[in-house]
Amino acid sequence: GESVGLHLPTLSVQEGDNSIINCAYSNSASDYFIWYKQESGKGPQFIIDIRSNMDKRQGQRVTVLLNKTVKHLSLQIAATQPGDSAVYFCAENRKGGGNKLTFGTGTQLKVEL
Amino acid sequence: DSGVTQTPKHLITATGQRVTLRCSPRSGDLSVYWYQQSLDQGLQFLIQYYNGEERAKGNILERFSAQQFPDLHSELNLSSLELGDSALYFCASSRTVNTEAFFGQGTRLTVV
Numbered sequence: 001g002e003s004v005g006l007h008l009p010t011l012s013v014q015e016g017d018n019s020i021i022n023c024a025y026s027n028s029a030s031d032y033f034i035w036y037k038q039e040s041g042k043g044p045q046f047i048i049d050i051r052s053n054m055d056k057r058q059g060q061r062v063t064v065l066l067n068k069t070v071k072h073l074s075l076q077i078a079a080t081q082p083g084d085s086a087v088y089f090c091a092e093n094r095k096g097g098g099n100k101l102t103f104g105t106g107t108q109l110k111v112e113l
Numbered sequence: 114d115s116g117v118t119q120t121p122k123h124l125i126t127a128t129g130q131r132v133t134l135r136c137s138p139r140s141g142d143l144s145v146y147w148y149q150q151s152l153d154q155g156l157q158f159l160i161q162y163y164n165g166e167e168r169a170k171g172n173i174l175e176r177f178s179a180q181q182f183p184d185l186h187s188e189l190n191l192s193s194l195e196l197g198d199s200a201l202y203f204c205a206s207s208r209t210v211n212t213e214a215f216f217g218q219g220t221r222l223t224v225v
Contacts, residue, residue, distance in 0.1 A: 043216035103156040
């Protein structure tokens, strides 16, 4: 069945360190993936996306890696800041499925000073 | 600010009632999506519209319905409300399909 799962429900990092948030997906037909950040009381905020014809994409302080062989997605945040504290969701979109983004359960990132 | 506007921000209503949630997409976006977020279910896809037509459907209850109007705003109608319908309801929009979706701030529905 369709499922997107996260390996760690909570991740604590020191300010300034790099963070890596992982996500496993099970649908091999998924061809588009997005990472969202959700702060308390707010809607999910788009961070970065990647299509299945790529294995790496970089943004400002963030990098997404896609390993289609093992159906694994990761979000790397460089020099993590207190403002990065939030819940991070990966979402997958299956080819031909409109934009029925299927979300994972989320990882809580806590940045310690 | 994502550019997606949802109203109202908060809604408290009684069981059995009907409510309408409204969403205005970002300027130029043709597609609108509705999601439900509850503590025990995470973000659940409800339904998607593209340029006025239903495009994809998730686990949306029969008591729920939605539509997208010619001006591209969308409404989600929830009827015969139950306590378990209490949740955050998010609207998102995207330029076309299979592109990044931007979320509104949500409507917090409390059914008492």
